[in-house]
Amino acid sequence: MAFFILILLALLITVWIRIDFSIAYSRHVRKAGLQSYPIRKGDIQFFSDGQEFYTRYFNDLKQASTCIYASFYIIKNDEEISQSFLKILGQKAEDGVKVYLMLDRIGSAKAPKKLLKRIQAQGVALAYSHNPKFPFFFFTLLARNHRKITVIDHKTGYLGGYNIGKEYIGKNPKLGYWRDYHLSFTGAGVQDLEEQFRKDWRNAGGSYLDKPKFPAGADGSISYRFVSTYGKALDDQFLSFIHRAKKELIICSPYFIPGAKLQIELLRALERGVKVKIIVPMRSDHLFVKEAAFPYYGPLLKAGAEVYRFYLGFYHAKIIIVDDDFIDIGTANFDKRSMYLNDEMNALIQDKAFTAKVKRSIVKDIHDSEQLLYEDYLQRPLWQRAKEKAASAVSFFL
DSSP: OHHHHHHHHHHHHHHHHHHHHHHHHHHHHHHOOEEEOOOEEEEEEEEEEHHHHHHHHHHHHHTOSSEEEEEESOBOOOIIIIIHHHHHHHHHHHTTOEEEEEEETTTTTTSOHHHHHHHHHHTOEEEEESOOOSSSHHHHHHOOBOOOEEEETTTEEEEESOOBSGGGGTOOTTTOEEEEEEEEEEETTHHHHHHHHHHHHHHTTOOOOOOOOOOOSOOSSEEEEEEEEESSSHHHHHHHHHHHOSSEEEEEOSOOBOHHHHHHHHHHHHHTTOEEEEEEESSOSSTTHHHHHHHHHHHHHHTTOEEEEEOSEEEOOOEEEETTTEEEEESOOSBHHHHHTOEEEEEEEEOHHHHHHHHHHHHHHHHTEEEEOHHHHHTOOHHHHHHHHHHHHTGGGO
């Protein structure tokens, strides 16, 4: 009798999950979409090393005189990076700077609770994005705010792949050196980062933030625009990049789970003579994500794509380079979760000199990678293929 009760309970939970997700996701898709900000001119600084990034970032935070808006998907609990970051925010709030900190509820579940309470007492305003809630608990548990945005004094902005924690400076023994990419911006585009923060802050239940007056006119030499997505339309953005490529397409992502539509277009790009290079990590930081990628590699390798697996540490770059003159860089991975569940934000940069600088860094990443050959792919053991089947079944949620 107990066995049948367990079976019935499992069936009821399965039905509830399916109804919860399908109804909530349908509603979300109807409301969500793509926010494309204006083309701006500005200056951009490029970071590819965690220590370099945090040194500059923390220094800019310490120099803040009026306000700090900071949004992160993950804040860990370690003294060297996480606690240092939060203590800087608390001190600035005590000094009279208006500080607003927004965290993803699930992503930052391990953030130090006592320290968060302390900096709130010092004056930091804190809000959490995407709190799981009924009636659609399962969907809200999965949908995440994956953006990493900071704006300081309305004039300096940050966006990219780094979260807050010591693992991002290579101090996770399992993952080793952490390879990532982040950008800082000055110029007119900073107002777009700030506008996105204000929207997310209100969606997270935060108070209304006044919109400041930004100086008119262009400021800087690099042309770019920001694009934000809410679990919809990112796949169409990626499709447009593939269609745009005439000579070469480079895709860097820690998680490569493109889905059928993008896979078909990548194969078509190869057919028309486009060189397709994909850089992913050798190591994995999440269960099943590496296995979910492998079924996509086979057809691409057979058609002539080059797949490189970064072995020097963990690879977290989120970049698409098209024909040496256009680059997409930001928070979005080349996977189903970023395309259909997460809130993401990327910078689309049209500048040959900047693209060349980033590409030189990608060439180094390829040098620190092992190329996956088609004959090696075919020799995968049966146990790995079985894991790939299981991973493919849940790849939408990885």
